[in-house]
Amino acid sequence: MRQAYRATNWRWLVAVLLLAVTVQAGQAADRDRLKAFLGITGFDVALDSIALSAENAPLMLGMQADDFGYQWKSATQKVFDSEVMQTMALDLLEKTLSDELLTHAADFYATPLGLRLVEIENASHMMEDDAAKKTQGEALIEAMKQDDPDRLGLIRKMNAAIDSAGQGTLAVQEIQVRFILAADAAGVLRLRVDEEGLRAQLRENEDEMRENLKASALVNAAYTYRDFTNDEIATYAEALEDPRMTKVYDLMNAIQWEIMANRFEALAVKMAGMSPGEEL
Numbered sequence: 627m628r629q630a631y632r633a634t635n636w637r638w639l640v641a642v643l644l645l646a647v648t649v650q651a652g653q654a655a656d657r658d659r660l661k662a663f664l665g666i667t668g669f670d671v672a673l674d675s676i677a678l679s680a681e682n683a684p685l686m687l688g689m690q691a692d693d694f695g696y697q698w699k700s701a702t703q704k705v706f707d708s709e710v711m712q713t714m715a716l717d718l719l720e721k722t723l724s725d726e727l728l729t730h731a732a733d734f735y736a737t738p739l740g741l742r743l744v745e746i747e748n749a750s751h752m753m754e755d756d757a758a759k760k761t762q763g764e765a766l767i768e769a770m771k772q773d774d775p776d777r778l779g780l781i782r783k784m785n786a787a788i789d790s791a792g793q794g795t796l797a798v799q800e801i802q803v804r805f806i807l808a809a810d811a812a813g814v815l816r817l818r819v820d821e822e823g824l825r826a827q828l829r830e831n832e833d834e835m836r837e838n839l840k841a842s843a844l845v846n847a848a849y850t851y852r853d854f855t856n857d858e859i860a861t862y863a864e865a866l867e868d869p870r871m872t873k874v875y876d877l878m879n880a881i882q883w884e885i886m887a888n889r890f891e892a893l894a895v896k897m898a899g900m901s902p903g904e905e906l
Contacts, residue, residue, distance in 0.1 A: 655728040660719050663728050664712060666735045668744040668751070669878055673715055675751040676886050677706035683893055686802055687815050694900040701896040711885050718881045723874070730870045739858055750850040763845035766852055780859045781847045785840075787866035788875055794843075795836040797883040799828045804887045808894035 655663070664670040680702040684691050691698050734740050753759055770778040803824055810817045817824065828835075851859055865871055 655719070655723050655725045657716065657720060659725070659728060660716050660723065663719070663723075663732055664715065666732050666744070667878075668735075668748050669715065669882075670708075670712055671748040671751050672878075672882060673711045673885065674708050676711060676882070676889060677702065677708075678752070678754065679886070680706055680893065683805065683890060684897075686805055687809055689815075694897060697900045701900065702893065705889055705893045705896055711889065714885050714888070715881055718884070719877075722877055722881075727870055727874050727877075730868075731874045734865050734871070739861060742854075743862060746850060746853070750846070759849045760845055762852075763847075763849035766848040767845060770848070774856070777856050777859070780856060780863060781844065781851065784851075784859060784863040784866060785843050785847055787863055787872070789879060790867075790872050790876065793879065793883075794839055795832060797879070798835065798839065799825070799832070801883065801887045801890060802828060805890035805894055808891040809897065812894050812898035814894055814897045 664673075681691060684693060694701070735744055750759070767778065770781075803821070806815075806817070806824060807821060809815050819827065851862075854862075866875065
């Protein structure tokens with residue numbers, strides 16, 4: 627095994643520290659309320675869905691899950707354990723989420739519309755048939771372009787509010803960098819470039835990645851919210867644009883991305899024990 631890899635946590639650390647200012651302005655939420663917050667907002671299921679991304683992890687390294695044999699499923703189940711990920715989220719939320727913001731978000735998701743949204747979002751998060759979701763979502767978008775452009779605009783507005791800071795593309799790049807560097811340090815592969823070279827390679831495709839992520843989010847939203855009326859989607863978008871909800875979502879996004887990067891680093895260590903090192 628190579629020299630121990632030190633995770634480059636600075637991007638996530640900065641995000642969390644900035645958001646932690648919220649707590650300084652008001653009382654932090656207690657642990658029991660935070661656990662309830664995970665459930666009522668559906669954040670617990672969103673965290674659990676990170677495990678589904680493990681299937682594509684080897685592709686970042688130019689490999690296939692089959693390359694790691696029968697141990698792959700067992701290893702990913704341990705790394706992406708629900709209790710581990712939710713405990714990490716609670717630890718971070720306990721330091722950063724104010725009681726005021728928790729109450730605001732919980733109040734919205736406790737409404738009839740909020741409850742329906744969480745139920746549908748949870749089902750969509752855990753849907754494993756991405757091909758079916760993509761096919762149906764694309765068909766819905768094409769229909770909207772022809773018959774209901776206002777609905778398409780509302781969905782775009784809603785998606786923009788969910789990642790108001792526009793950090794999604796940078797987050798994906800950072801997750802990739804941390805995973806690939808951790809795999810290199812563990813001896814799963816041998817990089818021919820240093821960290822800066824790797825980041826430069828990813829930046830070359832940044833615009834394309836941003837457009838792909840935006841298109842994918844649109845398809846996913848078209849499918850997920852297909853049974854909601856335009857008025858309901860407009861109400862949801864307006865709720866997400868509230869400055870208090872914006873802070874909640876910026877925080878949840880940062881936490882989810884950090885947990886995903888952390889778990890991928892842990893997966894790289896597990897992979898080292900399942901496969902000989904390979905050139906990349």
